[in-house]
Amino acid sequence: MKLTKAVLIEAVYRKHENLTQRQATEAVESLLRLAKDALIDGNKLLLSGFGKFSIQDKKPRRGRNPQTGDDLILESRRIVTFKSSGKLRKIVNG
Known part of the structure; x- marks a missing residue:
């Protein structure tokens, strides 16, 4: 199973019965927007118990086109x- 944004919104909606579908969507969208903005600004995003983005x-580097072999x-x-945080690693690895 893939955890998509739509699945995440649905899970938030089901878990919080006082939220409407629209409010759940706005909450997830707001969180993602804040996370993107922080990273774009060069800040670290630390989610305790989950990990750090x-x-x-x-830097620029030399590469090679695998189809033609040309350097670039x-x-x-x-x-x-x-x-990932130590807690998350421990849970994932059993």
């Missing part, structure tokens, strides 16, 4: 990294 800057330069970029 952070941004890492990658891969531009610098930012990537999102995730490090």
Whole structure:
């Protein structure tokens, strides 16, 4: 099973009977928007008991096109990294 945004919204809606479907959608969308904004600004996102998301800057580097074998330069970029918490690792690994 995949945990999609729609499944997450439905789970929030079912778990909190005082919320409407629209309110559950807004709550999940708000959380995701806050998380994206924090990462875009270069901040770390720490979810206690789950893990830490952070941004890492990658320098330009040499690469190779696997189809043609031509050398090329891969531009610098930012990537999102995730490090799970010890609690989550322990639960996942049994």
